[in-house]
Amino acid sequence: MERPIWAPWRIKYILGKKEPGCIFCDAIAGDDDPGSLVLFRGKTAFVIMNLYPYNPGHLMVTPNRHVSGLGELDRECQAEVMDLTAKCIDILKSKLKPHGFNAGFNLGETAGASIKEHLHMHVVPRWQGDNNFMAVLADIDVVPQALEDTYRLLQPSFAELSP
Numbered sequence: 555m556e557r558p559i560w561a562p563w564r565i566k567y568i569l570g571k572k573e574p575g576c577i578f579c580d581a582i583a584g585d586d587d588p589g590s591l592v593l594f595r596g597k598t599a600f601v602i603m604n605l606y607p608y609n610p611g612h613l614m615v616t617p618n619r620h621v622s623g624l625g626e627l628d629r630e631c632q633a634e635v636m637d638l639t640a641k642c643i644d645i646l647k648s649k650l651k652p653h654g655f656n657a658g659f660n661l662g663e664t665a666g667a668s669i670k671e672h673l674h675m676h677v678v679p680r681w682q683g684d685n686n687f688m689a690v691l692a693d694i695d696v697v698p699q700a701l702e703d704t705y706r707l708l709q710p711s712f713a714e715l716s717p
Contacts, residue, residue, distance in 0.1 A: 578602070578616045578672040591705060594638070594712040598631040601638055601712060603705060608678050610704050611650045613642045615675040622671050623661070635675055642677040645711040652679030 573580075581590040581602055591603035593613070604612040615638045617631050624632065643655055656678040660667040 576620055576672050577605075577669065578674065579620050582616075582618050588705060588709075591701065593705070593709055594715055594717075596634050596638060596717045598628075599634045599638055601642060603701060603708075604676070605701070607701070609652075609680065609684060611646050611652070611679045611708065613646070613677040613708075615639050615642060615677065617673055620672050622673055624659070624673065627673070639675050639677055641715060645708060646677070646679045649707050649711060650679055653682045654680045656680060 581592050582595070582600055584590050584592075587593070587595075591605060592600055593603060594601040598619075599615055599617050602614050602616060604614055615635050617627055617635060619627075619631070621627060627635070639657055643657070646652060646655070657675065659673065659675055661670075661673075663670050
């Protein structure tokens with residue numbers, strides 16, 4: 555049985571013009587961090603919110619350089635990506651109080667990478683029972699918090715970090 559889901563915020567994406575290029579490169583090159591959902595800029599990597607999250611607080615730690623593989627990163631960037639991942643988890647624990655996390659890379663299209671050209675670490679907060687009937691029956695995720703609200707909640711904690 556099919557049931558429609560009311561998600562009016564997606565119409566902007568559906569009807570919007572799809573720009574060529576890389577969303578991560580565009581975000582790091584731009585200067586509108588709230589508009590591009592960038593929470594933190596480090597020396598070699600940055601933290602950005604996922605525009606189409608699996609759960610509230612779904613973040614991505616992304617190298618500044620446009621690379622697709624871990625081996626293409628120097629040791630400094632590898633270390634900063636892992637350090638920022640740990641800081642994301644600490645901040646999300648403090649602000650959203652999840653019960654657990656999924657954190658990792660989707661390397662290649664077969665592994666689930668929708669943007670395989672620019673490496674990024676997913677940090678997804680999880681709550682007991684968050685995989686409800688919607689995901690099981692309809693392959694649909696329900697995100698109960700607006701992105702802008704999540705950004706406003708998390709951004710002050712990232713502002714306290716030093717690059």
